Amino acid sequence: MNHKELTNSIAAKLDMPKAEVEKLLGDTVSIFVEHLSAGTTIGLQGFGNMEVKKKEERISVHPATQVRTLVPPKLVVSFKQSNILKDKLKELPHE
Structure with missing residues (x-):
């Protein structure tokens, strides 16, 4: 949507x-x-919670060239679904 x-x-x-x-x-x-x-943190009842989390710096390896690069730390939005949403998703048909 x-x-x-x-x-x-x-x-x-x-x-x-x-x-x-x-x-x-x-x-x-x-x-x-x-x-x-x-x-x-933003919580929407029946939907889930959104919050900002910090991802630590890490080393990334390019699979084709094996070149290692340092990925700097960054902030990302994390979403945790509510139990109501989780249960609704379980009811959906699996394809």
């Missing part, structure tokens, strides 16, 4: 104009970015 499809789905479900949903979604994303940048 992309941004446009999400906007259309929310607008249809809430019977709101797409312009209002677009603003709401944009504001929500900016709030997420603001809080994650400040190091705050």
